[in-house]
Amino acid sequence: MPHALADTNLFKPIKVGTVTLKNRLAYAPTTRNRNTTEWVPTDSMREYYAERAENNGGLLIAEATSPSPDFGYYANTPMIDTPRQVAAWKKIVDEVHSKGSYMSLQLWHLGRAANPKLLKDHGIDYVGPSPIYIDDTYEKGAEAAGNPLRAMTVDEIHAAVKSWAKAAKKAVDEAGFDFVEIHAAHMYLLDQFIQAVSNHRTDEYGGSIENRSRFALEVVDAMIDAVGAEHVAIRLSPYVQVQGGEGINAKINPIVTWGYILSELERRAQEGNRIGYVSFIEPRFKTFDGKPNPSDIGIQWATDIWKGVFVITGALLHDPDYTRVQQLVNANDRTIIGSSRYYTSNPDLANRLKNGYPLTHYDRPTFYNNMSNYGYITWGKYGEENLTEDSDVAKRVPKALA
Secondary structure: OOOOOOOOHHHOOEEEOOEEEOOOEEEOOOOOOOOOOOOOOEHHHHHHHHHHHOOOOOEEEEEEEEOOHHHOOOOOOOEOOOHHHHHHHHHHHHHHHHOOOEEEEEEOOOHHHOOHHHHHHOOOOOEEOOOOOOOHHHHHHHHHHOOOOEEOOHHHHHHHHHHHHHHHHHHHHHOOOOEEEEEEOOOOHHHHHHOOOOOOOOOOOOOOHHHHHHHHHHHHHHHHHHHOHHHEEEEEOOOOOOOOOOHHHOOOOHHHHHHHHHHHHHHHHHOOOOOOEEEEEOOOEOOOOOOEOOOOOOOHHHHHHOOOOEEEEOOOOOOOOOHHHHHHHHOOOOEEEEEOHHHHHOOOHHHHHHHOOOOOOOOHHHOOOOOOOOOOOOOOOOOOOOOOOOOHHHHOOOOEOO
């Protein structure tokens, strides 16, 4: 049997922003492709999040969401742009709140990680910090679509900052989210600006660490102005090597680059604008499939700089003794543990971790089954059977919530 964590810091309350969570376990943002083709959240999504909010009292961070079409998107991913999309999200947030849990919405811009053909089909340019493709596949796809990657203009950067802030207001003031999380990780647009490998600009948004970090920090400031610092969060991934990111192999050590960003966040905090939390990917987490970094780098340097709450994620639940989880959550009084993959297959993850119940392994092939309930809301709680592919729930077609 796995180790029970009831007596660890994981199941002690913690104040984040203006709310007090009952535990220190977070559902980490996980793209699942269960929105409609018009990017509207569905009834299946409401059920999915409600299952994970029940008997929990912790934080659920919703999947990456585009503020508008020009931020890029994938098939069946969500937006929070139109009144209909906002109304659908509100129904999900209300359901989560009714279960006694709290919710954050992650906002992203795909940048060069977008699908150039999908953008072209909707009349949207394919942009990034510089015209540097992730790889040959993206370059050939862009050429075939007639939508080559180009550098964002300064005016476009300023417009994007305003759009992030506008989306934050919709999320907090209209949909009722407790937090909005800026996705500045995993080599999406803001991370593309931060990393020198993808940013060869020579203006105020390129070159030095200060310049490459400027865009992300401008988004932070705009969102603080829009909804208040206590409702703002940001996700960072210094060591992750995905979509062209260099991680530990970067010419400039990640501690230098992200140490600057964290110090800027802490400076704002000392001036009265401490954001709700910083989501941080464990250095041992290297790629989306969980391959570890061959490194013993810790996160002490990060916690020494940023004095606020951290949400730490990165393949932490594979060890049934949860050794790393206990090390992280017991190291201080401001760490939350985030889980993504095991939360997909264990809707009652908090209860299982608390009591030492075994975890059901996730099913990677069902992660991105567009608009399918199977492998999404067919997982049972501890002691219950999982529903089969032939079940009524699995066969039911998700419907827009608004």
